[in-house]
Amino acid sequence: MTPFLQQLIEDLKEFSSELLTPGLNTSQQVVSGMVTVSNTTALLNAIDFLTALVPLLVAELQTSDSTNKLVMHYTPSPKRAVMSHRPSDYQYDSRKRLLPARWITGIPADELDIRPLRWLLFLLELQQDALEEIQARTNKYIDNSLLTQKGDSSYAQNDRATLLSMRLRLSEAQANLEHARTTLLRLVQQRFVPSATVPYPYPRSPAWTRLRMYAQQLIHPTDYLPGYLQNLLQGTVEIADTPYLYQRWCGVKLLRGFEQIGWISYDDPVGALFLGGEIQLHKKGLHISLWVEPRFVKRRAHPSGFNCKSAVETHPDYMIVTPGANGGVDAFILDPTTTIDVEIRRTKSRYIDMIEAVGMTTLAGIPVVRNPLRAWSAAPLHKSHCELDDVEGRTGTIPMHPLDWYEQPLLEWLRDIDGYALAWGKYAETHVY
Numbered sequence: 001m002t003p004f005l006q007q008l009i010e011d012l013k014e015f016s017s018e019l020l021t022p023g024l025n026t027s028q029q030v031v032s033g034m035v036t037v038s039n040t041t042a043l044l045n046a047i048d049f050l051t052a053l054v055p056l057l058v059a060e061l062q063t064s065d066s067t068n069k070l071v072m073h074y075t076p077s078p079k080r081a082v083m084s085h086r087p088s089d090y091q092y093d094s095r096k097r098l099l100p101a102r103w104i105t106g107i108p109a110d111e112l113d114i115r116p117l118r119w120l121l122f123l124l125e126l127q128q129d130a131l132e133e134i135q136a137r138t139n140k141y142i143d144n145s146l147l148t149q150k151g152d153s154s155y156a157q158n159d160r161a162t163l164l165s166m167r168l169r170l171s172e173a174q175a176n177l178e179h180a181r182t183t184l185l186r187l188v189q190q191r192f193v194p195s196a197t198v199p200y201p202y203p204r205s206p207a208w209t210r211l212r213m214y215a216q217q218l219i220h221p222t223d224y225l226p227g228y229l230q231n232l233l234q235g236t237v238e239i240a241d242t243p244y245l246y247q248r249w250c251g252v253k254l255l256r257g258f259e260q261i262g263w264i265s266y267d268d269p270v271g272a273l274f275l276g277g278e279i280q281l282h283k284k285g286l287h288i289s290l291w292v293e294p295r296f297v298k299r300r301a302h303p304s305g306f307n308c309k310s311a312v313e314t315h316p317d318y319m320i321v322t323p324g325a326n327g328g329v330d331a332f333i334l335d336p337t338t339t340i341d342v343e344i345r346r347t348k349s350r351y352i353d354m355i356e357a358v359g360m361t362t363l364a365g366i367p368v369v370r371n372p373l374r375a376w377s378a379a380p381l382h383k384s385h386c387e388l389d390d391v392e393g394r395t396g397t398i399p400m401h402p403l404d405w406y407e408q409p410l411l412e413w414l415r416d417i418d419g420y421a422l423a424w425g426k427y428a429e430t431h432v433y
Contacts, residue, residue, distance in 0.1 A: 004380070007402040008245045015252045016270045023166075023275050024145075024159050025244040040134050041237070044173050046218055047127050051176040053207055054120070054183060060205035061116055074102045081105040114188050115199035116208065121184055122194035123211075123218050128177050135170045141271030142167050147303065148276050148294055153313045156295060163275065243338050247317050248273055250336040250378045250400055251292060254318060255279070257407065257414045263288070278303070286425035288417075289321040301358050305329045306372075309356045316351050316375070322421035324370065326361050330424075331372040332417050334398070337379050349395035351375040373420075376413070385409055 012019040018038040074089065075081055081103035084090075089102040142163050149159045185192060202212065239245070251273045255265065263281035272279045276293035289304065295315040296308035304321050306329075308314050316333045324330035333355075335348045357370035374394055381387070381399035386409045389395040398409050 003403060005242055005245070008242070008249050009239070011249055011402060012245060012252065016273075018270055018274050019248045019252070020239045020245070021274065022238060022240045022244075024162050026241045028239060028241050040138060043127065043130050043134055044169065047131065047173045047177060049214070050123060050127060050211075050218065051180045053211060054124075054180040056207035057116075057120060057211060058183060058187060060207050061113070061203060075105050076102055077105075078103050079105075113199075114190075114192065115195070116203050117184050117188060118193065118195035119197065119199050120211075121181065121192070122196050123215070124177055124181055124184075125194050126219060128181075131170070131173055131177065135174070137268075137271075138170060139167060141275050141277075144271055144277040145275035148278075148291075150295065150297060150300070152297070156297075156313065159295075246338050246380070246402075247336045249402060250334070251318060253400060253407075253410060254290065254334070254414075257410050258290070260407075260411060261414060261418050263418070283418075284422065286323065286421065288323075288421050291319045291321065293317060294319055296355055304331070305359065306331060306355050306357050308354060309369075310354045314351070314354050316348075316355075319355075319372070320417055322417060323425040324361070325424060328359055328361050328370055329357060330370065330420070331355070331357075333372050333375040335375070335377055336400070337377055340379055340381055345377040345379055345397050346389050346395065348377040349375050349389065352394060378410075383409070386413060 009020060016038075018040060021038045021041060074084065078100070082105075083100055084102055084104050089100060090098050091101045093099050145163055146160065149156055149163065198212075198215070202208065240248070255269055255273075258265075258281050263283045265279050265281055267280065269279045271277060272290075272292045276295075277291075279290040279292065281288050281290060291304050293315050294302060294304055294306075295313065296302050296306060297313050298308045298311065301307055304319065306319075306321075316335045318334045318336075320332040320334075321329050322332070333348070333351045335351065337344060337348075339345070352372050352375045355372055359370070360367045361370045362368065374396075376396050376398060378398045378400045380401040381397065382401055382404050383399040384406050386399070387397045389397070398413050399406070400410065
């Protein structure tokens with residue numbers, strides 16, 4: 001693993017480990033001991049491990065850990081029996097002797113020890129509680145992303161299919177847990193409640209021994225996650241490709257930069273950074289929108305107020321929408337790239353001509369198209385200042401290097417947007433169009 005990739009992982013993990021997950025993007029394999037995967041990935045693998053083990057646990061308990069007990073019966077025959085302690089089981093004979101009329105005999109009965117099963121049910125319900133929390137959050141992420149993934153291209157269709165597959169994966173985990181729980185309840189067929197107490201004596205069969213090895217990881221996953229995953233995932237874990245990790249890293253830095261100049265997000269921004277969507281930022285009674293991977297389709301309105309005019313479809317990485325002139329909106333685009341090639345960086349300027357606002361503005365009383373004001377790149381340059389690609393500053397590059405991070409260039413770029421948004425936002429408050 002390169003130092004560049006390692007730094008991306010560390011920074012993203014500090015913000016949210018969910019941002020390491022491939023999501024809609026391509027993936028790469030890394031050594032699991034070197035990275036903490038997302039809570040969702042860890043939980044789903046834990047559920048797969050536990051639910052796949054349940055049939056073996058049940059079978060081993062039935063064959064190896066049943067305990068021979070005697071069910072006591074009263075019998076008139078003394079054969080293989082003992083005398084009863086109940087006075088009513090005795091009677092006098094003709095000689096006035098008190099003799100036993102009924103005896104007690106024990107009939108062997110196999111009874112399943114449910115103490116291990118109560119503990120197993122406890123482990124299953126722990127995973128269930130964690131899944132419900134992650135399911136609610138992830139389904140919200142997916143719903144928000146589906147709103148921005150409209151389009152007829154193969155890319156749009158693949159993204160929608162991936163999102164639906166993510167939802168199905170969560171549903172499958174839910175179904176597996178429910179099936180495992182039902183298996184235990186049908187087996188016991190009596191009042192059966194979970195217990196957090198490790199059973200004693202503990203079953204010594206192979207599956208139960210394996211469960212004991214991972215029990216603490218299932219109960220306290222965050223404390224044991226790296227080693228646990230290294231065993232379950234055969235030493236590797238799947239994360240997003242480096243370019244997509246860099247894109248998300250730039251998104252985190254964007255949010256942090258906005259926070260430094262007073263713009264606050266009241267919602268969870270992780271879902272948008274992970275799967276795409278809108279992050280609203282607020283300051284002084286105004287709001288702007290940070291759109292993550294908005295998909296613009298030709299001549300089809302997008303919730304941002306913009307669409308694509310010169311291609312069938314396009315989707316910049318980040319677009320900031322602010323109040324604009326004449327009560328309209330304006331846009332600033334930032335499209336990160338891991339290359340430092342100047343010609344590739346300059347291609348990001350294409351968004352100025354490819355994207356336009358749905359509503360027009362006027363110039364000298366004449367309706368004109370409203371295009372994004374800026375379309376810049378972010379790249380891992382070892383510089384302490386931004387680069388301009390034209391004299392008007394409509395295009396350029398913000399240096400953003402994880403190993404040589406200097407926040408000032410980004411903050412200067414954001415302060416321009418800040419001043420523009422506040423000026424037009426306050427102007428719109430005092431004017432009616």
